[in-house]
Amino acid sequence: MSGAKQIRTQISSIKNTQKITKAMEMVAASKMRKAQDRMNETRPYAIKIKQVINHLAAAHSEYKHPYMNARPEIKRVGFIIISTDRGLCGGLNVNVFKSALRQIKEYQDQGVEVDLSIIGSKGMAFFKRLSDLNVVSHASGLGDNIHMNEIIGPVKVMLDAYSEGNIDRLHLAENEFVNTMTQAPEISTLLPLPKDEEEVRQHHWDYIYEPDAKEVLDSLLVRYVESIVYRGVVENVACEMAARMIAMKSASDNAGSLIDDLQLAYNKARQASITQELSEIVGGAAAV
Amino acid sequence: MAINMQLDIVSAETEIFSGTVNAVFAPAIMGDVGIYPQHTPLVTQLKPGELKIEVEGEEDLYIYVSGGMLEVQPDVVTVLSDTAIRAEELDENMALGAKQHAEELLKDKKSGVDSARALAELAEAAAQLRMIEKIRKGKV
Numbered sequence: 001m002s003g004a005k006q007i008r009t010q011i012s013s014i015k016n017t018q019k020i021t022k023a024m025e026m027v028a029a030s031k032m033r034k035a036q037d038r039m040n041e042t043r044p045y046a047i048k049i050k051q052v053i054n055h056l057a058a059a060h061s062e063y064k065h066p067y068m069n070a071r072p073e074i075k076r077v078g079f080i081i082i083s084t085d086r087g088l089c090g091g092l093n094v095n096v097f098k099s100a101l102r103q104i105k106e107y108q109d110q111g112v113e114v115d116l117s118i119i120g121s122k123g124m125a126f127f128k129r130l131s132d133l134n135v136v137s138h139a140s141g142l143g144d145n146i147h148m149n150e151i152i153g154p155v156k157v158m159l160d161a162y163s164e165g166n167i168d169r170l171h172l173a174e175n176e177f178v179n180t181m182t183q184a185p186e187i188s189t190l191l192p193l194p195k196d197e198e199e200v201r202q203h204h205w206d207y208i209y210e211p212d213a214k215e216v217l218d219s220l221l222v223r224y225v226e227s228i229v230y231r232g233v234v235e236n237v238a239c240e241m242a243a244r245m246i247a248m249k250s251a252s253d254n255a256g257s258l259i260d261d262l263q264l265a266y267n268k269a270r271q272a273s274i275t276q277e278l279s280e281i282v283g284g285a286a287a288v
Numbered sequence: 289m290a291i292n293m294q295l296d297i298v299s300a301e302t303e304i305f306s307g308t309v310n311a312v313f314a315p316a317i318m319g320d321v322g323i324y325p326q327h328t329p330l331v332t333q334l335k336p337g338e339l340k341i342e343v344e345g346e347e348d349l350y351i352y353v354s355g356g357m358l359e360v361q362p363d364v365v366t367v368l369s370d371t372a373i374r375a376e377e378l379d380e381n382m383a384l385g386a387k388q389h390a391e392e393l394l395k396d397k398k399s400g401v402d403s404a405r406a407l408a409e410l411a412e413a414a415a416q417l418r419m420i421e422k423i424r425k426g427k428v
Contacts, residue, residue, distance in 0.1 A: 038301070045298040048366050052331060052359050117386070124393050137383070138390035148300050148371040153382030160383065207359075210318045210332035219333060220357060223368070227300040 004269040011262045018255035024088070025248035031144055032180070032241035038145075039177065039238050042231045049224050053193075056217050059206045063214055067221045070192045071168045076113045078136075078158045078167040079104065080190070080229060082174040082236045083123030085140055089243040092175060093122045096185040100173040103187055104133070115167055117154045119233060136161070144237055151230050159222060162191050174232040175239040181246065183239040190225055293325040293362075295341065297351060299369040305341070305351060312365055313340040314358050323360055330360040339367065 057068065081100055083093045104114050116133055118124050121140040127133055137157040142150050161167045170191040175183045209216050295312055297305040313322045315337030321330075334356045341349040357368040 041302040042300060044296065044303055045300045045368060048296070048298060048359070049357075049368055052357070052368075056331070118390070124390075128394055135390045135394060137386035138393060139386050140389075149382065152379055153384075153386035156379050156383040157386055205329060207329040207331040210316060210330070216331050216333065216357070223300070223357075223370075230300050 004266055004273065007262055007266040007269060011259055011266065014255050014259055014262070018252050018259070021248045021251040021255065025245055025252060028241045028245040028248060032238055032245060035144065035234060035238035035241055036177070039231065039234050042227065042234060046224075046227050046231060049220060049227060053217070053220055053224060055207070056213065056220070060213050060217070063217070065217055065221060066163060067191055067225075068193050074112055074168040076115060076167045077107055077169040077171065078115045078117065078161060080117045080119065080154065080158060080170065080172045080232075081123050081127070082172070082229075082232050083118065083120035083126070084236065084240040085121045085142065086240075087122065088247060089240050090247040092183060092239060092243040093120075093126070095183075096173055096175055097123070097126050099185040099187060103171070103173075108132075115158075115161065117158050119151075119154060120236075142233065144241075146230070146233050146237065148226065148230055151226060151233060155226050155229050159191075159225060172229060172232055174236050177235050177238045177242065180242045183243055190228060193221070193224075291325060292344065293323075294364045295367075296364070297339070297353075297367040297369055299356075299371045301371050304367075304369060305349075307343070309341050309343050309365075311342040314367065315339075315353075316358060321358075323358075323365055326362050327360050327365075329362070330358070332358050334358055334367070334369075 057065075079100060081096070083096065087093075107114055114133060116127055116135045117137045118127060118135055119139050119142070124135070124138050124140060127135055137154045139150060139154045158167070158170055162170055169189065171187055172190050173185070173187045176186040178184055292308045292310050295305065295307060295309045296303070311322060311324045313320060315335045317333040317335055320337075321332070323330075334353055336354045337352070339351045339353055341351065343349060353367065353369045354371070356370045359366040359368070
């Protein structure tokens with residue numbers, strides 16, 4: 001009967017694990033919905049700020065902000081890499097690291113150096129093992145409800161480096177939330193700001209600027225870049241939750257099929273021991 | 289002629305207010321401004337302070353903003369509000385904090401053994417030991 005007993009304890013321990021994974025799945029599902037809402041709430045700000053920037057850039061074509069000029073020679077690039085703080089979310093982080101590394105490798109092959117700014121502790125754990133990469137700033141422990149002021153620091157490090165000419169291009173690596181089942185790693189260019197087609201059209205009127213156009217444009221551009229990164233971080237949270245939900249769901253399913261198998265083995269073992277006992281009794285009775 | 293205008297107050301984190309209003313008073317950087325419909329186009333920075341919003345037939349609404357931008361067009365007013373209090377020194381501090389954080393973590397790497405890697409190596413060694421034992425048992 002010892003085999004059966006062992007199987008029984010194994011079944012109950014798997015059942016406990018299944019309870020945990022089920023709970024995590026449900027928590028992730030509700031957090032994902034909230035993160036998605038927050039992601040949508042960032043949209044009006046980004047759209048509006050972009051409109052004003054485009055207008056300003058068109059109306060003041062003589063003033064070219066450094067953020068808008070592409071530099072002819074690229075010696076060093078910056079990457080802002082967004083990762084999660086916690087694990088158990090499938091291949092989410094690894095996918096984004098892989099595609100970032102691929103791009104970094106391309107730059108390194110051309111003799112371009114790379115600076116990294118990492119958001120999330122999983123990213124730090126991954127990239128600090130690679131000694132040929134230079135991590136200049138890091139932020140982690142942001143939680144699920146992220147605030148803008150936690151993003152300002154790591155972004156400013158990169159923006160300053162760009163203004164001072166230490167880096168000539170800035171990329172953002174994050175996960176794009178396609179839908180609940182799919183999250184795709186995406187690398188976009190933050191600086192120099194990609195040119196918009198609309199920009200070309202002529203404007204017949206202009207704003208009054210207080211204090212002046214240059215200063216307004218400066219602070220708008222900084223906020224614009226920050227808002228993109230902020231959106232990326234929020235989107236990454238939505239991705240994290242979706243990925244965790246899927247991972248936990250398949251873990252629960254796996255636990256279920258394991259339990260079924262073990263249950264079958266348990267029944268067989270129990271049946272075998274009963275049969276054996278019976279045959280022993282019958283054999284004993286026949287001997288007497 | 290329109291006697292009211294659309295007002296949107298948005299921040300990077302969320303939409304704060306959206307609706308039709310009669311007038312809005314904002315703490316602009318060069319002094320407070322009052323915006324009525326058909327105002328000339330204007331873009332200005334905002335100081336931290338209170339926005340006063342006048343809506344027809346309703347009580348005045350007050351919203352606190354910690355700085356940001358005000359964009360005015362004849363029929364549409366948009367406030368791009370900051371969610372954090374911004375100042376050059378504060379931003380500088382945050383940037384420094386992020387840098388130091390990274391440096392501290394990178395120092396760890398040199399002083400101590402990376403626990404994740406150590407665990408992986410341990411697992412590998414254990415697997416090799418098991419293999420050796422199996423081979424021995426098979427031979428004996």
